[in-house]
Amino acid sequence: MTFAYFYPMGNLFERPRGTRDFDTISMQKRRFVEERMRKTFESFGYEEVLTPTLENLDLFTAKSGEGVIGEMYAFKDRGGRSLALRPEITTSVVRFYVNELQQKPRPLKLFYFGNCFRYDRPQKARYREFWQAGCELIGADTPEAHAELIALGMTLLKDAGLKQLDLRIGHLKILNRMIAQLGLSEAEKRPLLRLIDKQDLAGLKKECERAGISKAKIERFIEFLNCKELKKIESFIKLDSGDKEDALDAKTELEKVLKYLEYFGIKDWKVDFKIARNLDYYTGLVFEIDAPKLGAEKQLCGGGVYGLAKLFGGKEVPQAGFAIGFDRTVLTLEAERYDFEAKRKTNYYVVPISEELVSHAISVGMRLRNKGEKVVIELSRRKPNRAFEHANTLGARWVIIIGKKEVKKGVVSIKDMLTGEQKEVNQESM
Amino acid sequence: MTFAYFYPMGNLFERPRGTRDFDTISMQKRRFVEERMRKTFESFGYEEVLTPTLENLDLFTAKSGEGVIGEMYAFKDRGGRSLALRPEITTSVVRFYVNELQQKPRPLKLFYFGNCFRYDRPQKARYREFWQAGCELIGADTPEAHAELIALGMTLLKDAGLKQLDLRIGHLKILNRMIAQLGLSEAEKRPLLRLIDKQDLAGLKKECERAGISKAKIERFIEFLNCKELKKIESFIKLDSGDKEDALDAKTELEKVLKYLEYFGIKDWKVDFKIARNLDYYTGLVFEIDAPKLGAEKQLCGGGVYGLAKLFGGKEVPQAGFAIGFDRTVLTLEAERYDFEAKRKTNYYVVPISEELVSHAISVGMRLRNKGEKVVIELSRRKPNRAFEHANTLGARWVIIIGKKEVKKGVVSIKDMLTGEQKEVNQESM
The missing domain is CATH 3.30.930.10 (Bira Bifunctional Protein; Domain 2)
Structure with missing residues (x-):
């Protein structure tokens, strides 16, 4: 017997039949x-x-006759007006x-x-x-x-x-x-x-x-x-x-x-x-x-x-x-297997090494966002090794590590997740 | 007594109260x-x-209580299920x-x-x-x-x-x-x-x-x-x-x-x-x-x-x-009087002088569209003088006139509506 991952299912709410959630x-x-x-x-x-998404029902019956009502979501509002989606x-x-x-x-x-x-x-x-x-x-x-x-x-x-x-x-x-x-x-x-x-x-x-x-x-x-x-x-x-x-x-x-x-x-x-x-x-x-x-x-x-x-x-x-x-x-x-050029979820992922470096990570991240880049700032205080795992999940191209030593030197450490290359760059140039 | 422009109003259909049409x-x-x-x-x-735009009603009553029903569009579908917008x-x-x-x-x-x-x-x-x-x-x-x-x-x-x-x-x-x-x-x-x-x-x-x-x-x-x-x-x-x-x-x-x-x-x-x-x-x-x-x-x-x-x-x-x-x-x-950079309705407006030049106008128009330009091709056979009036209504920057003489010479006549300048350009370069 195997146990699947479990969470309480007693009270699940379904979406209406024939509708969809889009991920x-x-x-x-x-x-x-x-x-x-x-x-x-x-x-x-x-x-x-x-x-409007809602119209008065008579608009559609005028065009297509009463027969169309059975194929529509038609209902009366609280004021007694007949409406249809x-x-x-x-x-x-x-x-x-x-x-x-x-x-x-x-x-x-x-x-x-x-x-x-x-x-x-x-x-x-x-x-x-x-x-x-x-x-x-x-x-x-x-x-x-x-x-x-x-x-x-x-x-x-x-x-x-x-x-x-x-x-x-x-x-x-x-x-x-x-x-x-x-x-x-x-x-x-x-x-x-x-x-x-x-x-x-x-x-x-x-x-x-x-x-x-x-x-x-x-x-x-x-x-x-x-x-x-x-x-x-x-x-x-x-x-x-x-x-x-x-x-x-x-x-x-x-x-x-x-x-x-x-x-x-x-x-x-x-x-x-x-x-x-x-x-x-x-x-x-x-x-x-x-x-x-x-x-x-x-x-x-x-x-x-x-x-x-x-x-x-x-x-x-x-x-x-x-x-x-x-x-x-x-x-x-x-x-037709069209190659949807899936937009990258994120380009940059900025990780502060410790709590006192969070402000720094925010500044670096916002500088990149203001240049139009997609940036994820680490919000859950992941340690660097977990952060690199998460970077792969996100599909991030570059991971920027904000460390104490680097901040003192006025640089950040940036890793290219595609090539594996890691280098230090001037913080101001970010 | 003045007469306003008249069209039959006997049978107008209104949109539902509190909804809008957006021009x-x-x-x-x-x-x-x-x-x-x-x-x-x-x-x-x-x-x-x-x-989905529609949800099962109980989703909202679970969150906010029965009191919320009165503030929503809630109704039963033909299958007796309670739904809400x-x-x-x-x-x-x-x-x-x-x-x-x-x-x-x-x-x-x-x-x-x-x-x-x-x-x-x-x-x-x-x-x-x-x-x-x-x-x-x-x-x-x-x-x-x-x-x-x-x-x-x-x-x-x-x-x-x-x-x-x-x-x-x-x-x-x-x-x-x-x-x-x-x-x-x-x-x-x-x-x-x-x-x-x-x-x-x-x-x-x-x-x-x-x-x-x-x-x-x-x-x-x-x-x-x-x-x-x-x-x-x-x-x-x-x-x-x-x-x-x-x-x-x-x-x-x-x-x-x-x-x-x-x-x-x-x-x-x-x-x-x-x-x-x-x-x-x-x-x-x-x-x-x-x-x-x-x-x-x-x-x-x-x-x-x-x-x-x-x-x-x-x-x-x-x-x-x-x-x-x-x-x-x-x-x-x-x-706040934000200056919405209203997109130009159209960049080019292509006008054939006569019926036998319609095909030509289409070819020129499609060439421009394929380059990503917004193009209106004259579809109602307006004569050139009426066409220039219409160009102003459209806010078109350039009017391209397709005439018999020009087509023979392999050129089109293009007028810049901003400067008033008119010149002939090679048809292929369009």
């Missing part, structure tokens, strides 16, 4: 990626905004825009970084509290504007260090047109969209059969969904003689976007009309970026052209944006 | 201060951790420490930065969602450890740019001893502590009279509370012949802390025994830092020596820490 190593990685992303957003002329940040940014930013020069290029909450079964790479980085482009709808937006999504992930990314681009005006050609009612369309979004084509086929659509039409529709060549799209749309301009305009827009993408440095992409996202919200160009390394939960980024301002009481305005799953980005970097 | 200028300031603070924490050898972060960090970090080499030096929530009447500089920066020192209790902690609090605020700071330092073992000398029951002590913490000495006097304490004793007690000289403290303690060692040890510790503070570069402080804070939580040295510019809500930082690990099921360990009100820090900087 110092995780935080170094996360802040590193966050800083990189902030820099990329800014290089594209985007500026940061921040909205935000499940995403776009809605809040649009609310902020409508209430306070409509008069600003356009286009507005806003980015955000924050925590969001969902109430569902926790699973790998799906947490109840999770972080999103994202942006909204308000007031520009040229093909170059949309190409820049997609390029920004890709550049953010590449600059963060990711190697393997799959970019897929679709257009809801074309998908909508094709669904319209199936001749279904609104109620019949809904389940189809969900199946398309899940890329479940077998299920889609069954559902179409149940709705009484002809075999030929179904096959043609699935052929369309699998079509990866933009130039073939017209042949699908021409099937019907009705109002088809929207879809053809969309095709022309898409061609231009794809052309400009190359100039933004993005050369790898696929056309994918199976991107349905949320049709209540998105209205035009849509795109998704996946990290194949992540398996089932591989989507890192999703976005497109949408319209929400009017719903929140604002004037109609071109809107587009995307959100990046920040946690998954970090997970993917780890899966 | 791009506010966020530049906040991120600037946050970055400065992070750098200072790291220079003192502290490392960042992050805990954290009102502060120390409790979560100690929970994390007890559950996962007890075996780490000591001292542990952890810092955090995050949003907290309180449910009370919103007022100036008091919001329902607010931000705290803070730290916990676990496993060191020498005078130099406590002096370093106080020095870190002061250095964080000074490095953030604050000029006027009042540092007050007290000790709960001394205050406790003096209260014990009044001979009150536990129930009688409570209201006194609240009055002391509010620095309401008139109210305190009345309360003492009501408890039947002699006039002479009350006066002596108030004299003690107002005492600013550490060396006089012994005369107060000696009044009683009982167990007084704790208070005298505390005085000796305080002397050493104050001595070391000077070596940490902190020369201005006051001894203040009116700092009561939360006696259930703090146990020894306590300190507060105020910004006199802020008026009534002037406290920026509060902390001290406390014990929580055991309450959460851990082994007893020396603990100390502090929290800084991040919002108030930014407010104070604004009140």
